[in-house]
Amino acid sequence: MPTLNALGIRLANARIHLLDQQALPAEQHWLDATEPEVMIHAIQQLKVRGAPLIGVAAALCLGLYAQDHKGEELQRVAQALRAARPTAVNLMWAIDRLWACAPQTMLSEALLIFEEDIALCQAMGTYGATLIDDGDRILTHCNSGGLATAGIGTALGVIRTAWEQGKRLHVYVDETRPLLQGARLTAWELARLGIPYTLISDNMAAMLMAQGKINKVFLGADRVAANGDFANKIGTYSVAVNAHYHHLPFYPVAPYSTIDPTCATGAQIPIEERPPQEVRGASGSFGNVIWAPEQAPVYNPSFDITPVSLVTALVTDKGIWDQASLKTGLHCI
Amino acid sequence: MPTLNALGIRLANARIHLLDQQALPAEQHWLDATEPEVMIHAIQQLKVRGAPLIGVAAALCLGLYAQDHKGEELQRVAQALRAARPTAVNLMWAIDRLWACAPQTMLSEALLIFEEDIALCQAMGTYGATLIDDGDRILTHCNSGGLATAGIGTALGVIRTAWEQGKRLHVYVDETRPLLQGARLTAWELARLGIPYTLISDNMAAMLMAQGKINKVFLGADRVAANGDFANKIGTYSVAVNAHYHHLPFYPVAPYSTIDPTCATGAQIPIEERPPQEVRGASGSFGNVIWAPEQAPVYNPSFDITPVSLVTALVTDKGIWDQASLKTGLHCI
Numbered sequence: 001m002p003t004l005n006a007l008g009i010r011l012a013n014a015r016i017h018l019l020d021q022q023a024l025p026a027e028q029h030w031l032d033a034t035e036p037e038v039m040i041h042a043i044q045q046l047k048v049r050g051a052p053l054i055g056v057a058a059a060l061c062l063g064l065y066a067q068d069h070k071g072e073e074l075q076r077v078a079q080a081l082r083a084a085r086p087t088a089v090n091l092m093w094a095i096d097r098l099w100a101c102a103p104q105t106m107l108s109e110a111l112l113i114f115e116e117d118i119a120l121c122q123a124m125g126t127y128g129a130t131l132i133d134d135g136d137r138i139l140t141h142c143n144s145g146g147l148a149t150a151g152i153g154t155a156l157g158v159i160r161t162a163w164e165q166g167k168r169l170h171v172y173v174d175e176t177r178p179l180l181q182g183a184r185l186t187a188w189e190l191a192r193l194g195i196p197y198t199l200i201s202d203n204m205a206a207m208l209m210a211q212g213k214i215n216k217v218f219l220g221a222d223r224v225a226a227n228g229d230f231a232n233k234i235g236t237y238s239v240a241v242n243a244h245y246h247h248l249p250f251y252p253v254a255p256y257s258t259i260d261p262t263c264a265t266g267a268q269i270p271i272e273e274r275p276p277q278e279v280r281g282a283s284g285s286f287g288n289v290i291w292a293p294e295q296a297p298v299y300n301p302s303f304d305i306t307p308v309s310l311v312t313a314l315v316t317d318k319g320i321w322d323q324a325s326l327k328t329g330l331h332c333i
Numbered sequence: 334m335p336t337l338n339a340l341g342i343r344l345a346n347a348r349i350h351l352l353d354q355q356a357l358p359a360e361q362h363w364l365d366a367t368e369p370e371v372m373i374h375a376i377q378q379l380k381v382r383g384a385p386l387i388g389v390a391a392a393l394c395l396g397l398y399a400q401d402h403k404g405e406e407l408q409r410v411a412q413a414l415r416a417a418r419p420t421a422v423n424l425m426w427a428i429d430r431l432w433a434c435a436p437q438t439m440l441s442e443a444l445l446i447f448e449e450d451i452a453l454c455q456a457m458g459t460y461g462a463t464l465i466d467d468g469d470r471i472l473t474h475c476n477s478g479g480l481a482t483a484g485i486g487t488a489l490g491v492i493r494t495a496w497e498q499g500k501r502l503h504v505y506v507d508e509t510r511p512l513l514q515g516a517r518l519t520a521w522e523l524a525r526l527g528i529p530y531t532l533i534s535d536n537m538a539a540m541l542m543a544q545g546k547i548n549k550v551f552l553g554a555d556r557v558a559a560n561g562d563f564a565n566k567i568g569t570y571s572v573a574v575n576a577h578y579h580h581l582p583f584y585p586v587a588p589y590s591t592i593d594p595t596c597a598t599g600a601q602i603p604i605e606e607r608p609p610q611e612v613r614g615a616s617g618s619f620g621n622v623i624w625a626p627e628q629a630p631v632y633n634p635s636f637d638i639t640p641v642s643l644v645t646a647l648v649t650d651k652g653i654w655d656q657a658s659l660k661t662g663l664h665c666i
Binding site: 025026172174175176177178180183184187188191196197198199200201202203204205206207208210234235237238239241242244245279280282284286289290291292293296297298299300301304305 | 358359505507508509510511513516517520521524529530531532533534535536537538539540541543567568570571572574575577578612613615617619622623624625626629630631632633634637638
């Protein structure tokens, strides 16, 4: 049985452990999510998150489960894992890829996905870093780093690669309400890496753009439609509109597997709505706090859609697509 | 000694009580802020907030203090009150107005400011409501209601007036990070008034605009420059850019006294920066919680500047200024 070690997931002695991302940065708690029910709950509760890492984690879980289950039970678990997070196309892609294998080879296929994800991150980092200049002041949103993948990350992996190439950078981190992945996770990762950063509320980015303090945007993408529209963490679209207004380059970064040729445009991407409590307050290692009226009506979409017209270029592990090539149909390339 | 009763401030038996806006909505706690030191602390801690209400509260405080103090001591207190919140031009305007009076008439001048503020709100409400149609879906940011003034409010007073005229409305409330005045105060006021609303994270407004769920924006203004640029709660500028991109009318609402003819443009308006802890977490009746790394570097401007080019019209108690008349110089009208 192999051993795997990533920032957010570990495999050892046939057990999968997840770094509980809801408890970060105050606590570094590893959760045994080998059992499919625990893994599904961890995905739904965002204890494990980031489209690529969700795919890797679910694949490892199914691969281990396939070692001593088969038939209808294995199918039930595969379907339940596949449905745990409706917007995460990597999750469906990973489960489908395992499902095409014989049960006894599913685990090795999952290990392959893990290793591939590390390589994908390296490739995105190498391509994307060519878009970063010495002295850049980069805005990022949500978390697209080592905690979102098995490797160095997508957008944060690009930033890290440029930093390790010796380019001087400053990263502005959107806190990313309501779940605060920027404040909790991206800030923690950047501090670990020693990359200078400043944490801001999401609504401050526009002012920083107007002041010239931000000159580029790099962030992740959870699903890319065939025409280049993409879904990503709520707030991405507002960043895109602001970048467009201030004439700043705006780069989503995602593995090629994030492209969903079955979605012609962003309008076909389903948007998950999450519980109102998340907007009425916040949760973390400190517990749950509520600051709004207890019964306040809330709208809480997890993602929004950014049209391809606002995208400067999409960075993938297969290269960089500019807006013109995005519009002519990603799935053809 | 007169008695005054407003949503956020009361005067009775020569004592000023403030409804502690940091404790809302969980607790309705009235704070005795008759002593200048307590009032200054309350202004700095945002226990009393909203540019007009800060002016009213500080004026009442100075007016009462002038009843048994004079000379250098009175001047010291006037200067300290005037400096409590650097961006609030109404505060300086109110203190200067009292300072032009003899000490024994300062309190009656403060009472006049209180009564005038109620009338100003009514006038803004009446003018502004002409811009609202039956069925409108209005975005607002921060709190510009009864808790921000002595009367019905500025932008929220406009919404309330239209609602009481029988127009059907829905209000989308930006939670307004980092201090959450929307989630805590505006939601509470709208619930009290029975006006239908939905609370959102600040970064969701753009998506709602793209979906057609928001069709107008009304919000306050803390200081308006002579050319129509204005300072308001951080996040206002991002809303303005998004409204512009989606071709939606964008209306700041403020009393005429908010216009500062000494500021030629928004570039002359000083921007107050507040403590980093506010962005690293949140505070309220539940205490202080931190979700970011404890030493995370933070940028925390309290206000941003929206250029007049993004303003559809400014609503004041003296009428509605469209963009053309704003650009020709507000102070001339």
